[in-house]
Amino acid sequence: MILIGILLLVLVLFGAPLFAVIGAGAMLGFYVADIPLTVMATELYRLAEMPVLVAIPLFTFAGYLLGEGNAPRRLVRLTDALIGWLPAGLAIVALIVCALFTAFTGASGVTIIAIGALLYPALREAGYRENFNLGLITTSGSLGLLFAPSIPLILYGVIAQQMDAGREVSINAMFIAGILPGLLMLALLVAWSLWENRHRHMQAVPFNAGELVAAIRESAWELPLPIVVLGGIYSGFFAVSEAAAVTALYVLLVELLVRREIGWRRLPEVMRESMVLVGGILIILGMSMASTNYLIDAQIPTKIFAFIREHVDSKLAFLILLNVFLLGLGAILDIFSALVLVVPLILPVAIGFDIHPVHLGIIFLANMQIGYFTPPVGMNLFIASFRFDKSVAQLYRATLPFFFILLAAVLIITYWPGLSLVLL
């Protein structure tokens, strides 16, 4: 059994597609337990039985489409007109814009490509240090993960619901729980930007009411979107899948008929690209539902819990262990695979240590957010390296201060459950 586990791990590390490795593991388990392998198909078919999954293709497509046109440029202009006059204004603009954009596009690297490409030259021109600049953009590529309607938040809710966590983990609860921890991360990074640039005298840009009005007018078609989606979800007017449907339909109509920034020929390509990501996520989700089913049958989470319980007796010690484990995990696995593979294993354990499943989700995602730019394989490091033509080693250095700031945020989020749960 352990030998098979090692073999599967080797396959993963040498680049076999995760869905195949997870599938292989599940099928081996079922085979040994004498369960007919048609169970794989019935488990995969459960993808068609979860209403909330409808939100994933719709939000992903809308995010890809938004990133394709000029919406990012308009968003930067509007935010700049609103708060660009503050000290270190442009850096703060970058943070807020990235957070908002990532929440809508699901932290798939689109943020760095669509927003970073606009802000990187602008920041350089405004006189920010190059490494600060690079670090800021690379880090911000995953900022906003904790804000609705980010796909990882939805996915955690889906998995936790499958697990029957004892306490209800609705997608809405995840959206609400993410607000304060997300704001904490944003606030710490804003504070760092102010501190880092305190001696730099950059040309102060005075507030310009005319520019603000012009920017609002220019963004008039996109402005209703966050209001309708976030307002709709948080007020309970829309279910998550309904908000996704409204978003996708609205963005499609605006981009094609009103803005006409994306041609009819380009549209199928954008659709395919977004569905490649959706397919990649859903197939590992489907496979992992099968493997989770096997793991629970074989009582693996119970055994893990018993094992940890033997060596770790306090909730605090468990949380420390959890942080170390998740940081390491985030550096190797991307967020979607980590969610489907690891949440089923640690959720029962965490509940055993009396950690609220919603809080666990926020801890999990906050750790994974750092993983996006943790060496050796943090995805955003490579995207930024490719996009801005800098060595990955330079990006390691540039992101280091940001790493420690967000690490501090993660620790606060982990050891202060109230921050996540108070609004529920």
Add this chain to the structure above:
Amino acid sequence: MRALAVIEDGLLVALLVLLIVMSGGQILFRNLFGVGLMDLDSFSRVLVLWLGMLGAVAAARHKKQINVDVLSPRLPKRMRAVVGVVMDLFTVAISLVVAYYSWSFLQIEFESGATLFASVPAWTTIIILPLAFGLMAFHYTLHAIAGIFQLRQIDKPL
């Protein structure tokens, strides 16, 4: 080969447009006429399964399935090509096994004659499973063959 890509992508795009229009329309219906259409609900969930599977096929075609791959970039060029071919063949094998058992699941459902919504037989919605895994096996076979050719290129003396 191009024809297959066009069919795969065409179906993918058509289903996504259908999903967007349908789920958007459904909200209109609910709010304007106060009726939810239950059948549409389960239909859109089936669409998600089909979209996910077809997206996974597209990902297989472009070799964009989610993977980790921290070790193989460190290998020497030749080893790397060999490992790549082995991983492709492994994926082919797993996809074929899943395709086979999805096919038996399809047969079971076919014989049971269960219906899903609007008297649509359940088995018609399951077709996508053996189909998608079969296509993924096919695409990874092509990747493996391309990898073997690449190996022969490396082995050729300059």
